[in-house]
Amino acid sequence: MNRLVATLESRMGTQAVLRTLPFAAMATVVVVDLLAGPSLGLLPLLTLGPAFAAVTGGPRHTALAGLVALVLSAPLAYHDHQLSHPRITVTLVAIVGVTAAAMLASRLRAEGRRKLADVRLVAEAAQRVLLHPVPRRAGDLRIALSYTSAAVDARIGGDLFDIARGPGGIRLIVADVQGKGLDAVETAASVVGAFREAAYDEPTLADVGRHLEEHLARGLGGEKFVTAVLAEVREHEIALLNYGHPPPLLLGRDGRVRWLEPTQEAPPLGLVALAHAGPEPYGCEFRKGDEILFYTDGVYEARDRNGNFYPLGDRAPRLLRDREPQDALDMLERDLVEHVGGPVPDDAAMLLVRRERP
Numbered sequence: 001m002n003r004l005v006a007t008l009e010s011r012m013g014t015q016a017v018l019r020t021l022p023f024a025a026m027a028t029v030v031v032v033d034l035l036a037g038p039s040l041g042l043l044p045l046l047t048l049g050p051a052f053a054a055v056t057g058g059p060r061h062t063a064l065a066g067l068v069a070l071v072l073s074a075p076l077a078y079h080d081h082q083l084s085h086p087r088i089t090v091t092l093v094a095i096v097g098v099t100a101a102a103m104l105a106s107r108l109r110a111e112g113r114r115k116l117a118d119v120r121l122v123a124e125a126a127q128r129v130l131l132h133p134v135p136r137r138a139g140d141l142r143i144a145l146s147y148t149s150a151a152v153d154a155r156i157g158g159d160l161f162d163i164a165r166g167p168g169g170i171r172l173i174v175a176d177v178q179g180k181g182l183d184a185v186e187t188a189a190s191v192v193g194a195f196r197e198a199a200y201d202e203p204t205l206a207d208v209g210r211h212l213e214e215h216l217a218r219g220l221g222g223e224k225f226v227t228a229v230l231a232e233v234r235e236h237e238i239a240l241l242n243y244g245h246p247p248p249l250l251l252g253r254d255g256r257v258r259w260l261e262p263t264q265e266a267p268p269l270g271l272v273a274l275a276h277a278g279p280e281p282y283g284c285e286f287r288k289g290d291e292i293l294f295y296t297d298g299v300y301e302a303r304d305r306n307g308n309f310y311p312l313g314d315r316a317p318r319l320l321r322d323r324e325p326q327d328a329l330d331m332l333e334r335d336l337v338e339h340v341g342g343p344v345p346d347d348a349a350m351l352l353v354r355r356e357r358p
Contacts, residue, residue, distance in 0.1 A: 022052040022065040030072055038080035043091040046073055047098040054102035054109075062106050066099025134163050134351075136326070138170045140288075141233060144325035144352040146333045148298070148344050158184030158226075159296045159349035162192050164199035168232055168239075171199040171208065174294040174351050175228035175245065175269075190219055191226055191269075205232045206281055209241050209269075213278070216270040225268035229294060233353070238286040241279050244268035246297055249316055253289030253357075257317050260284060260292070291320065291354035298348030302340050310339050325354050 026049040033042040046069040053065035073095065077088040136143050143163065158177025163170065173195045177184045191212065198211035209230055216226060227245040231238055240248070242262040250258045266272070266279030286292065293316055302310040315335055320328040329352045336348060 018056040019061065021056055022049040022061075023068065025049055025052055026065070026069055026072060030076060033076055034079065038082065041080075041087065043073060043076060043080070043082070043087060044094055046076075046091065047094050050095070050099040050102045054106040057106065058110055059103045059107045062099060062103045066095060066102070069095045069099070134161065138163060138165065139233075140356045141170060142325045142354040142356055144329040144354075146329045146348075146350040146352075148333055148336065148348040158188035159298065159347045160188045160192055161294070161349055161351045162195055162199075164196055166199045166208070166232065167201075167203055168205070168234060170233040171205065172231050172233075172294070172351065172353070173199075173228055174296065174349065175226050176296040176298075176349075177226050178224050178268075187216075187219075187224065187226065191216070191228070205230055205239050205241050209243070209278065213269055213272045217273060225270040227268045227297075231292075231294070231353075233286060233355075236285060236287060237283050238292065239281055239283040241281050242266060243272070243279055246295060246300060249293040249295075249313065250284060250286075251291045251293065251317055251320060253287065257313070258284070259313070286355055288355050289357045291325070291352060293320065294351040294353070296347070296349045298344060298346035299336060299350060301346065302336055302344050302348065304339050305341055310336055320352065325352050328352065 026046055029042050029045045029048065036042070049069045050062050050066040053062040070092065073088065073091055074083075077083050077085075077091070082088050134143060134145055145161065147159065158179065159175075160177070161172065161174045163172045165171070173191075175188070175191055177187045177191065179187075194212050194215040195208070198208045202208045202211055212228070212230075226243070228243045229245040229248060230241040230243075231248070240260060240262070244265070244267055247262070248260045250256070250260055252258070260282075263280050263282050266277075267275045272278045295312070300310055300312050304310075316332060319332045319335060323331070329350060332350065333348075337344065
């Protein structure tokens with residue numbers, strides 16, 4: 001909360017400085033002209049005021065800067081002995097013209113921002129519907145979720161996760177749809193719907209995977225695909241099925257850290273028919289106190305200003321242990337954003353599953 005307040009205060013301070021920039025520019029022109037005398041002919045540079053105002057403020061701010069430029073031009077022309085010179089007429093016409101054009105540009109920019117904000121609100125609402133509330137408890141499992149939206153100028157993506165109870169145990173999916181925008185969100189919604197349908201009924205995890213592949217083979221065209229990892233939590237173990245997705249990270253109660261790599265690489269969903277065989281189920285022990293972190297590529301591909309990838313394997317064990325699952329995952333999310341030094345360039349989804357101790 002303190003960090004959010006500090007960020008807002010910093011942004012407000014920056015905006016205040018930028019809004020004074022047009023008037024500072026005109027003041028500089030006046031001072032230089034008074035010191036240098038009429039030889040330089042700096043009157044036309046007063047148009048810098050409304051020009052800068054269009055970038056830093058709205059139409060009213062731009063009009064005010066233009067008015068100030070007009071007011072300053074008269075005494076400055078008198079000081080330079082140019083009241084009867086054609087240059088003052090040219091300067092006044094230039095100020096009026098630049099102010100009008102700047103006001104129009106400022107208005108168009110404001111309308112564009114409003115439209116972009118409306119589109120993003122609709123997109124975020126669509127993703128909230130897609131990523132419906134996932135239960136935070138399922139049997140002896142504690143579940144934490146994190147979804148970090150990409151930068152403002154990035155389009156929405158197709159990261160998704162879901163949890164359901166199946167015949168063999170608790171089943172979950174974490175996936176990333178290829179591409180961006182509404183097409184990716186539409187595909188993600190289709191994947192979630194197919195998973196919910198299959199997870200409740202199919203007898204094995206492999207059958208759930210086949211159901212998803214058949215569903216996407218009918219619905220996807222061209223070379224679109226979806227990387228995904230499916231999991232089924234059983235009594236003392238977890239079974240996994242990996243379709244070209246980043247491997248989950250196991251954090252054992254005894255301190256062990258292990259990437260849950262598949263026994264063999266497999267293509268993503270939507271491309272399995274092009275391969276010789278689909279993924280082979282694999283798994284490991286999953287006992288009381290153990291936890292597993294699932295994530296999308298927006299997490300481990302996040303880079304800092306020097307181009308270094310986020311060291312998930314080093315940070316996760318330190319930040320996730322001995323904390324409440326959601327608190328721990330929130331801390332990991334903040335650490336990811338700090339590593340990048342700003343908004344993440346791609347959507348980053350994480351799901352943490354912890355098996356409660358007796």
